[in-house]
Amino acid sequence: MNYESIAALAYLVAAVLFILALRGLSSPETARRGNLFGILGMAIAIVVTMFNPGVHNFVMIGLAILVGGAVGTVVALRIKMTDLPQLVAMLHSLVGLAAVLVAKSAFYAPAEYGILAPDGDIFASSLIEMLLGDGIGAITFTGSIVAFAKLQGLVGSAPVSFKGQHALNALIGAGILALGVVFVITQNPIIFWMMTVLALVLGVTLIIPIGGADMPVIVSMLNSYSGWAAAGIGFTLHNNMLIIAGAIIGSSGAILSYIMCRAMNRSFLSVLFGGFGSGDNAAPSAAAQAAQRGANIGSIEDAVFLMKQAEKIIIVPGYGMAVAQAQHAVREMAELLGKEGITVKYAIHPVAGRMPGHMNVLLADANVPYDQVFEMDEINSEFSDADVAFVMGANDVTNPAAKDPGSPIYGMPILEVERARTVLFSKRSLGIGYAGIDNELFYKPNTMMLLGDARDTADNFVRALKGGH
Amino acid sequence: MSVFITALTVFVLAVFVGYHVVWKVTPALHTPLMSVTNAISGVIIVGAIIAGGPGEYNTASILGLAAVALASVNVFGGFIVTARMLSKFKKR
Numbered sequence: 001m002n003y004e005s006i007a008a009l010a011y012l013v014a015a016v017l018f019i020l021a022l023r024g025l026s027s028p029e030t031a032r033r034g035n036l037f038g039i040l041g042m043a044i045a046i047v048v049t050m051f052n053p054g055v056h057n058f059v060m061i062g063l064a065i066l067v068g069g070a071v072g073t074v075v076a077l078r079i080k081m082t083d084l085p086q087l088v089a090m091l092h093s094l095v096g097l098a099a100v101l102v103a104k105s106a107f108y109a110p111a112e113y114g115i116l117a118p119d120g121d122i123f124a125s126s127l128i129e130m131l132l133g134d135g136i137g138a139i140t141f142t143g144s145i146v147a148f149a150k151l152q153g154l155v156g157s158a159p160v161s162f163k164g165q166h167a168l169n170a171l172i173g174a175g176i177l178a179l180g181v182v183f184v185i186t187q188n189p190i191i192f193w194m195m196t197v198l199a200l201v202l203g204v205t206l207i208i209p210i211g212g213a214d215m216p217v218i219v220s221m222l223n224s225y226s227g228w229a230a231a232g233i234g235f236t237l238h239n240n241m242l243i244i245a246g247a248i249i250g251s252s253g254a255i256l257s258y259i260m261c262r263a264m265n266r267s268f269l270s271v272l273f274g275g276f277g278s279g280d281n282a283a284p285s286a287a288a289q290a291a292q293r294g295a296n297i298g299s300i301e302d303a304v305f306l307m308k309q310a311e312k313i314i315i316v317p318g319y320g321m322a323v324a325q326a327q328h329a330v331r332e333m334a335e336l337l338g339k340e341g342i343t344v345k346y347a348i349h350p351v352a353g354r355m356p357g358h359m360n361v362l363l364a365d366a367n368v369p370y371d372q373v374f375e376m377d378e379i380n381s382e383f384s385d386a387d388v389a390f391v392m393g394a395n396d397v398t399n400p401a402a403k404d405p406g407s408p409i410y411g412m413p414i415l416e417v418e419r420a421r422t423v424l425f426s427k428r429s430l431g432i433g434y435a436g437i438d439n440e441l442f443y444k445p446n447t448m449m450l451l452g453d454a455r456d457t458a459d460n461f462v463r464a465l466k467g468g469h
Numbered sequence: 470m471s472v473f474i475t476a477l478t479v480f481v482l483a484v485f486v487g488y489h490v491v492w493k494v495t496p497a498l499h500t501p502l503m504s505v506t507n508a509i510s511g512v513i514i515v516g517a518i519i520a521g522g523p524g525e526y527n528t529a530s531i532l533g534l535a536a537v538a539l540a541s542v543n544v545f546g547g548f549i550v551t552a553r554m555l556s557k558f559k560k561r
Contacts, residue, residue, distance in 0.1 A: 081554075104532050109530070
């Protein structure tokens with residue numbers, strides 16, 4: 001067997017290992033083994049490529065892997081779990097940029113990739129594949145940087161919209177297509193670079209108008225783009241493993257985007273063109289209004305009394321809890337209640353964090369056992385026999401206004417906390433949530449509001465529960 | 470053209486495989502799913518290695534070496550952060 005055949009077989013093995021890596025994520029028990037499969041697949045892919053007869057520059061390649069690997073390792077070990085969305089956005093942007101660089105490289109050295117036609121030109125089909133990898137990669141690169149900057153708070157998470165935005169995007173898109181056609185005909189490198197620049201601009205103009213509330217969709221969407229970019233490069237290189245990996249990642253990101261959109265009852269197009277969610281949840285008039293309407297504001301003692309009487313408590317954590325770093329105190333509180341024989345469960349809304357599944361990781365990081373944590377569909381029927389629903393730093397995902405056809409969040413699936421005998425809300429203020437609407441639940445007779453920082457509230461709970469003996 | 474058709478066949482079938490595998494992922498592990506796909510997308514490194522492979526330095530090989538470094542960040546960062554997250558998921 002020659003190198004080509006051995007490499008093709010090894011790449012096939014790697015592709016299967018990548019699929020098994022994702023397959024492992026069907027349960028936490030098999031997930032760790034899945035990750036090892038992924039690492040093995042990657043190792044096989046890299047080693048086999050090193051044996052490619054065209055590869056001679058081992059020192060520099062090794063050095064590049066060492067530098068990149070060191071950066072990746074340090075960042076991955078240091079990142080705080082609340083900042084995971086930023087890390088993921090950063091990694092998306094790097095794949096996008098790598099795709100652009102590889103596409104350019106293939107254009108400048110087509111012989112290395114065997115994409116030269118006998119007449120000395122690059123095959124037209126290869127040029128188109130190159131354009132796809134390059135264009136999608138460029139959009140992913142700058143789009144992810146904007147997403148990173150919004151998540152990190154470097155720029156405001158408020159949607160930036162201006163008149164003629166969609167027309168501008170359409171114009172840029174048309175420009176990219178036109179330059180692409182000219183490039184395939186002329187093979188002019190300047191045209192190729194101009195197209196890349198336009199795609200880089202499009203990445204910014206596509207993501208900048210999208211508001212903070214829609215970030216989970218955007219992070220998922222860019223995940224999908226990074227996959228399509230990799231697949232585009234796979235087409236250019238005629239490498240089936242890269243095509244398979246890219247296609248799987250592309251569909252994975254698309255499914256996650258769909259799940260996030262469904263959880264917010266937003267259509268994908270309205271997210272893209274939207275500008276929803278200001279990220280500003282301090283509305284001065286809301287608190288005054290709330291006081292007038294007579295929200296029932298309770299003390300920690302009242303709340304602890306209620307909890308000790310309970311048989312079943314469901315905790316609903318939101319991103320506000322994570323921002324206040326209250327998850328460890330909440331877990332301790334839940335453990336103390338568990339020792340009193342009270343059943344404690346956690347209910348997670350799909351958009352509870354800043355990206356899909358984020359809240360599950362944050363709870364796991366606080367040592368909450370995953371078999372106490374339930375998804376919305378699993379637990380919604382249980383609120384009616386819960387004595388206390390304890391909502392911590394969440395708002396819109398519990399708002400019954402979602403059932404009112406006149407409300408802007410109408411149709412969004414919610415955690416039905418209002419069915420519990422008592423609803424406890426720990427919130428900084430009576431302000432409105434991301435969606436910018438009031439929550440009726442605050443003024444219900446069986447609701448008790450605990451105002452203040454989530455961390456302080458949870459710490460006070462722990463102290464009161466410990467002091468009770 | 471037949472090379473392209475073969476690649477397209479592989480691509481379409483892989484999209485279907487991805488669709489079915491990803492729907493089976495438990496929602497609790499959607500963040501690790503995203504970080505492990507970050508790592509796997511780093512497999513673009515195989516293209517980068519070929520680009521940076523020739524002994525001499527020119528535009529193509531320098532771009533390739535830069536891409537090797539970028540993709541390595543993804544490979545190492547993605548797999549390590551995924552392992553870190555997964556190690557936290559424990560039963561009672």
